[in-house]
Amino acid sequence: MIPVITAFEQSPDEGRGLARDMPVRWALEEAGQPYEVRLVSFAAMKEPAHRALQPFGQIPTYEEGGLVLFESGAIVLHIAGRHAGLLPDDADARARAVAWMFAALNTVELPIVELEQALYLERDRPWCEARLPLLEDRVRVRLEALSGRLGAADWLDGAFSAGDLLMVSALRRLAGSGILGGYPDLSAYVARGEARPAFKRAFAAQRAVWAGRP
Numbered sequence: 211m212i213p214v215i216t217a218f219e220q221s222p223d224e225g226r227g228l229a230r231d232m233p234v235r236w237a238l239e240e241a242g243q244p245y246e247v248r249l250v251s252f253a254a255m256k257e258p259a260h261r262a263l264q265p266f267g268q269i270p271t272y273e274e275g276g277l278v279l280f281e282s283g284a285i286v287l288h289i290a291g292r293h294a295g296l297l298p299d300d301a302d303a304r305a306r307a308v309a310w311m312f313a314a315l316n317t318v319e320l321p322i323v324e325l326e327q328a329l330y331l332e333r334d335r336p337w338c339e340a341r342l343p344l345l346e347d348r349v350r351v352r353l354e355a356l357s358g359r360l361g362a363a364d365w366l367d368g369a370f371s372a373g374d375l376l377m378v379s380a381l382r383r384l385a386g387s388g389i390l391g392g393y394p395d396l397s398a399y400v401a402r403g404e405a406r407p408a409f410k411r412a413f414a415a416q417r418a419v420w421a422g423r424p
């Protein structure tokens with residue numbers, strides 16, 4: 211059964227692969243799992259038919275036979291659990307990789323999204339300029355710790371895992387902020403992720419959607 215995922219019909223990231231269908235595509239590519247994509251408009255996302263799949267009216271979703279999933283992290287975990295290559299076989303190492311998945315979404319990406327929202331959605335608020343340094347500092351606190359843990363290693367805990375996939379995806383959202391450049395080791399970590407053939411295939415696929423938009 212070929213899974214079907216949803217993605218933006220016209221992504222606001224203009225093909226930069228920053229929306230959350232990207233980690234799902236990347237995981238499917240790492241797993242060697244073919245997939246289909248159903249593109250949805252902003253209006254369609256809020257319709258009952260889509261909300262039946264994604265209660266919050268967002269992308270991505272994942273349908274495979276009778277299974278319907280939402281939340282990109284849960285989808286990547288599902289893919290990683292079903293296919294080789296994204297989680298270690300050893301039970302303890304597997305649990306640690308899952309911890310890194312949660313860390314990516316819950317600890318590192320959280321302040322990044324806060325900053326993103328301030329930059330893109332709150333710029334016209336009178337308090338925004340004063341708040342930005344605080345939000346940037348919160349991101350740097352996380353990057354500092356992440357950089358300290360990564361050290362000279364290629365990946366966070368041994369071989370590349372779904373934890374790295376989500377962590378690299380979270381860090382990519384800093385593109386253009388100038389913050390990541392302050393951490394050459396993390397920039398190199400992101401570049402290693404982006405150099406993976408599976409990432410490149412996923413990136414090209416989402417980019418083609420933007421290029422072919424009506």
Ligand code: GTB
Binds near residue numbers: 223255280281282
């Ligand atoms: N926690 C959910 C998950 O991980 O699946 C969050 C899903 C989510 O945020 N979806 C966004 C969405 O559908 C798209 S990815 N938004 C539409 C809406 O809420 O109405 C977030 C995103 C959007 C745009 C950019 N960008 O332009 O750079 C980056 C990321």
